[in-house]
Amino acid sequence: MDVDVVLPCLDEEEALPWVLGRMPEGFRPIVVDNGSTDRSAEVAAALGARVVHESRRGFGAACHAGLTAATAEVVCFMDADASLDPRQLPRVTGPVLAGDADLVLGRRIPRSRSAWPAHARIGNVLLASNLRRRTGVPLRDLGPMRACRRDDLLALGVADRRFGYPLEMVLRAAAAGWRVRETEVDYLDRSGRSKVTGTVRGTVRAVRDMRRVMAEAAALL
Structure with missing residues (x-):
């Protein structure tokens, strides 16, 4: 079975050859250009x-554009910056394809000290802890490599179009009774500078978006 892989992209010319060159057989990349210069x-x-072009800026906008463009039954998401190895995509799709899970996230294991800056890791730990407390979903990382069934995800109605998209996906999945799992994947030094975790300002912006989504999800939970 073919799997579509959504790759939100903003100025990743340098990283794309490595990322696309390591795409496993049967995994079809959909690069969503979100206003690259x-x-x-x-x-x-x-x-x-x-290649899909999404003029509305925002991580969630790019993810949603790729999701709607996908045609495979199972869809993956991952960053296009070479921080994640596409060859490990079968780790997250395996349980979904086998019917053992509805949503699988890759728990990032940094392979160098510089791969995951302290400010970004602390923000992720706090969000994951809050998520576990509110939902009972056993996640330790809100990792960007993930897999689920396309039609089921569309039916969840994820509305955020900014950095809160990944969190809202998990919150709505938990509220819908999805079986959510995680599996370890390598986290590598990205190509170029991250628009989010590479700066304290970017991390604060992402955490702010996610905290807003968490507050708005109270009615769901």
Whole structure:
């Protein structure tokens, strides 16, 4: 069974050859260009990826554009910055394809001290702890590599179009009674500087979006 892989992309020309070159057989990349000023879209197309253009800025907007463009029964999400190895995608799709889980997230294990800055890791720990307390979902990381069934995800109605999208996905999945699991994946030094975790300001912005989503999800839970 083919699997579509949604790759939100903003100025990742440098990383895309490595990422797309390591895509496993049967995993079809959908690169969602979210307003890049470099040659990301051209590079992705030349390497055989399907390219979708999303003019509305925002991580969630790019994810949703890729999701709606996907046609496979199972869809994955992962960053396009070479911080995650596409060859490990079968780790997250396996339980979904086998019918053992509805949503699987890759728990990031840093392979160098510089792969995950302290400010970003602390923010993630706090959010994951809050999520476990509110939902009982046994997650220790809100990792960006994840897999689920496309139609089921669309039916959840995830509405955030910014950095709160990944958290809202898990919150709505928990409220719907989904079986949510995690599996370990390598976390590598990304190519270039992160728009989020690479700066304290970016991390604060992401955490702010996620805290807003957490507060708005109280009615769901």
